Amino acid sequence: MVKKKETKALDTTTEEKIKAAARVVFHKKGYAATRTRDIAGEAGINLALLNYYFRSKEKLFETIMFETVFGFMQNMALVLNDEKSSLEKKVELIASYYIDFITKEPNIPIFMLSEIRNNNAGGLLERLPIKQLVMNSAFFKQHQEAVAKGKIAEPNPLHFLMNLLSLVVFPFIAMPLLQGIGGLNEKQFNQLMQERKRLIPVWIKAMMKAK
Amino acid sequence: MVKKKETKALDTTTEEKIKAAARVVFHKKGYAATRTRDIAGEAGINLALLNYYFRSKEKLFETIMFETVFGFMQNMALVLNDEKSSLEKKVELIASYYIDFITKEPNIPIFMLSEIRNNNAGGLLERLPIKQLVMNSAFFKQHQEAVAKGKIAEPNPLHFLMNLLSLVVFPFIAMPLLQGIGGLNEKQFNQLMQERKRLIPVWIKAMMKAK
DNA sequence: AAACATTTTAATCATTTGATTAAAAATAAT
DNA sequence: ATTATTTTTAATCAAATGATTAAAATGTTT
Numbered sequence: 001m002v003k004k005k006e007t008k009a010l011d012t013t014t015e016e017k018i019k020a021a022a023r024v025v026f027h028k029k030g031y032a033a034t035r036t037r038d039i040a041g042e043a044g045i046n047l048a049l050l051n052y053y054f055r056s057k058e059k060l061f062e063t064i065m066f067e068t069v070f071g072f073m074q075n076m077a078l079v080l081n082d083e084k085s086s087l088e089k090k091v092e093l094i095a096s097y098y099i100d101f102i103t104k105e106p107n108i109p110i111f112m113l114s115e116i117r118n119n120n121a122g123g124l125l126e127r128l129p130i131k132q133l134v135m136n137s138a139f140f141k142q143h144q145e146a147v148a149k150g151k152i153a154e155p156n157p158l159h160f161l162m163n164l165l166s167l168v169v170f171p172f173i174a175m176p177l178l179q180g181i182g183g184l185n186e187k188q189f190n191q192l193m194q195e196r197k198r199l200i201p202v203w204i205k206a207m208m209k210a211k
Numbered sequence: 212m213v214k215k216k217e218t219k220a221l222d223t224t225t226e227e228k229i230k231a232a233a234r235v236v237f238h239k240k241g242y243a244a245t246r247t248r249d250i251a252g253e254a255g256i257n258l259a260l261l262n263y264y265f266r267s268k269e270k271l272f273e274t275i276m277f278e279t280v281f282g283f284m285q286n287m288a289l290v291l292n293d294e295k296s297s298l299e300k301k302v303e304l305i306a307s308y309y310i311d312f313i314t315k316e317p318n319i320p321i322f323m324l325s326e327i328r329n330n331n332a333g334g335l336l337e338r339l340p341i342k343q344l345v346m347n348s349a350f351f352k353q354h355q356e357a358v359a360k361g362k363i364a365e366p367n368p369l370h371f372l373m374n375l376l377s378l379v380v381f382p383f384i385a386m387p388l389l390q391g392i393g394g395l396n397e398k399q400f401n402q403l404m405q406e407r408k409r410l411i412p413v414w415i416k417a418m419m420k421a422k
Numbered sequence: 423a424a425a426c427a428t429t430t431t432a433a434t435c436a437t438t439t440g441a442t443t444a445a446a447a448a449t450a451a452t
Numbered sequence: 453a454t455t456a457t458t459t460t461t462a463a464t465c466a467a468a469t470g471a472t473t474a475a476a477a478t479g480t481t482t
Binding site: 165 | 336339420
């Protein structure tokens with residue numbers, strides 16, 4: 001009985017195998033270019049099991065999309081809502097965390113953004129309270145205080161957020177192009193991104209005062 | 212005879228109708244999610260004409276992809292290679308031109324970048340001499356001089372380019388998300404981007420000195 | 423061990439898709 | 453006006469795709 005439980009705990013269930021495979025393939029190819037056969041092949045299971053466990057390709061995709069977006073946003077929400085860290089510290093935490101996160105999962109940004117744009121996200125954005133999440137955050141308050149004290153020249157917090165996300169995320173999205181321009185292999189590109197962990201907070205700080 | 216020539220000049224040819232429709236649909240949906248029937252419908256022509264004029268969906272896509280990438284890069288190359296404009300002026304020109312360009316064609320950045328990433332670009336990147344284009348440019352020389360004079364703290368021109376492209380392009384790619392965060396409609400978002408024409412050169416200038 | 427429930431399998435299905443075909447229509451050349 | 457060529461049309465095709473089906477295999481309960 002005890003022995004049987006241990007053995008079971010070590011085995012991955014079919015459902016989990018499918019999800020793991022779907023994550024890989026959807027992230028790489030997107031919804032439209034992914035065939036259910038691709039996922040079954042990646043999971044090493046029989047094709048019909050996708051419908052048995054998830055009912056449809058679409059439902060499976062919604063599950064993966066939700067988990068991907070939630071997993072990406074989770075740490076962002078934590079940092080933005082942390083009353084104890086300063087604005088500068090928040091920038092450092094976000095730059096550091098997301099450069100590592102995306103280095104490990106380089107397909108996630110463009111996957112999320114193109115599926116959102118293609119309306120394959122099933123109204124996911126409307127269902128996440130992201131407006132409240134940002135506008136009611138410690139970050140928002142801290143930004144307003146910094147503006148009031150003259151520490152930040154541009155009063156709109158959206159510009160601040162756009163700039164931070166732009167500097168962290170876009171290079172990964174444009175990676176093939178940037179590699180082409182700079183003649184970089186993957187290792188060299190990732191090194192460059194590691195440098196940006198230090199540089200981005202420096203740049204953001206300089207931008208705060210600039211008018 | 213003269214009358215007949217005039218009439219013909221005013222009519223769009225079938226080939227051009229197909230290309231225009233393909234541009235719209237491919238930009239919006241990408242290669243995988245676009246059906247040849249979608250393009251035929253958008254062009255108001257018979258489905259078989261796509262194969263008659265372009266032989267295959269893939270060949271049509273390659274044509275549109277090449278024109279899109281070339282059209283996007285063209286002004287970039289002009290500005291980067293202009294010996295007469297300063298580095299600061301180049302930043303202004305690029306921010307201004309591309310914010311307007313993408314405002315008119317908001318699907319182009321994510322279209323190009325995701326098709327490049329999905330290897331649907333048919334080796335287009337390898338065929339464009341983008342490395343030489345940037346590394347042999349007036350921009351590159353000017354960047355080196357500015358570094359030598361201590362005007363720019365970070366010596367790698369790739370960081371400079373990454374930052375500029377990031378600040379200009381990424382907000383458009385993330386538009387649905389940013390609209391969600393800020394509760395913006397399209398007009399409000401575009402207004403924000405127009406502000407960035409002035410702000411981005413200010414920010415880039417501040418970042419140049421920051422160490 | 424038998425009965426019942428769940429999971430897996432391989433074949434098959436219904437629909438969709440890019441592409442082809444043959445004939446009609448339009449245009450160009452003689 | 454006739455012939456040749458090009459363009460267009462609607463039907464059809466061959467292959468691919470998400471999904472279904474029925475039976476076999478495996479697991480659980482009595």
